[in-house]
Amino acid sequence: MKRHETFQELTACQYGGFSYDCRTRVHPEPAFAPIVLVAGAFQHKDGWGRLEQALAETTTVVTVDLPGWGGADLLPAGYDLAFLARALDHVLDAAGHHEVHVFGGSYGGAVAFRFAQLYPERVLSLALMGTAARITEPMRSRLLHTVALLRAGRYAEFAQYSTRLLTCQDQSAPVARAAAVRRILHAVFAGITQDHAQKYIEHTLRLLRQDLHAPDPLMDVPVLLGTGEHDDFTTPAECRSVAGHCTDARFTLLRHADHAVHLEVPDQLADLLLRFFTDQPLDGLEYCHPVQYYGTVPTINLAGGTGMLISS
Template identity: 35%
Template sequence: MPEETVRTLSVYGLRYGYRRLQRTAPRTEPVVILGGALQGMFGWPQMDNHVGAVADVVTADLPGMGGADALPAVPSAGIMRSALTRIIDDLGVEKVNLFGYSYGTSIALQCAQRNPGRVARLILGGVPSHVDDSQRSHWRRVEDRLKAGDLEGAATLAAEGLMCLDPDRTVHRRELALRYVRRSLLHALCHSPHAADSLCRVLGDPPDFSGGLAGVPTLVFAGEHDTVSSPAQQREFAATIEGSRFLTITESDHWVVLERPDDVADLVARFVTDRPLETAPGLAALPRPRRAEHGATAPGLAPKY
């Protein structure tokens, strides 16, 4: 049986922690998982099952997430990078595999950009690389509901803003996922002192996806109906990473990790053990992105928002 340990760390005076599910004989470097702003260290059971069969699984409550301390009202990128680097150091390993989903993609990317020698492989899913004016207006309405004390209304709006509700597009377990996301957001808003700030970080402290990357094997994947940033936009982002792969997972949206959890976990396990991806379940492959110059930005990419 894998051994589970939970460690508490601090960075810039902020308390946070991580969980490590440690195998006796792993086949690859530990897989460090960074989720969305409200996803904590105990929210990845599918990774324990699939990825835990081949590697140590490391999940975290970074500052501003889960049970960690809240982030101060300043740009958070440096704090989050330092917190992640501290985890890698504390693991006592030379390299890790980094998996970032949604908000966690920018943290993982920036860590790889600044410390490429510490990252064996990089997996980024549901990358919010493009957010337009209509989406910003939607999140301002969420913020207005929060300020008015309407937590149920804010949770409903937030859930709808993160999911594809178009009935002409097939999303696996859409209604179940929508109810689960709304309920989870409402629970977080009622019980977490910094959940509201985390939800609205897209307005006040947006992540940065500029700068490109070279020298780190990278996989980028998206749900085929992601409405936060479309698969085409995420493919543009993938093209800024030298030699990256880009794939879509069918019948899913931005919440692909909830709607197709086993397919996502299987894909991650294959990539970190250098197994073929073409036969992974649920995939609809797109053409390989063009090779990017180091630091190049694909035409039309809006790396900041």
């Protein structure tokens, strides 16, 4: 693949009294519309690594630190996902990105989903990885335990517990780069500052106070759902159930991965995203499970009238 020299633009702005920004990695000859990456609770706009690099070889890539992320202002838990979606809309306008493809990972998937619900006219397609449809037990109790550990200042225990929470504990599971990813996650959690600990607490309480995906309107843009085949944090079944909120969804599992797919199989994830965003076939890819399709298709029944066919 021909390599292009990219350059970066930083767009700082405010929304609702909160300061935050986005970074645009500009491709000089983009093959298609920009890709926006919306990060999980512990990520920041400069932390996408190999996944961002692989995507940036083809088109412009935008990464964001919304209120509550990275170096942005702390966002109290009382501000909901719709507020974050509106903040994303505001910064993309400021950066001059009008129609985009959106990828959300984990927590970022809930923000990306709400953004696409509120602004479907600017979302060409939406991909979510490791994003559950709702917070249920035992995840709720586990997340509350992480909050309790941080509030008690038990950072070492928090790091150990959170690393185990986000990684598959089945030692026989063939997860790519498993040991390295555990070290990376543990280092991130162990090095948490008081500022980022408070941001994580507010993030978590926000999730626990509301549904991850508002039931209306139905998601009417093309959606790709998935996670790692060994993800036992946001399980495959929980991620698949997001399809119930969509009119045009497809679901797959990445092989040799658990929750941290962008760290474990970044090249495979990038290939899958690029294929989806450019409307290429997703069937028969060796690095993921067979794709399942979900949607509502109008049909005519013999008695007259119309019905809806759910296909998978």
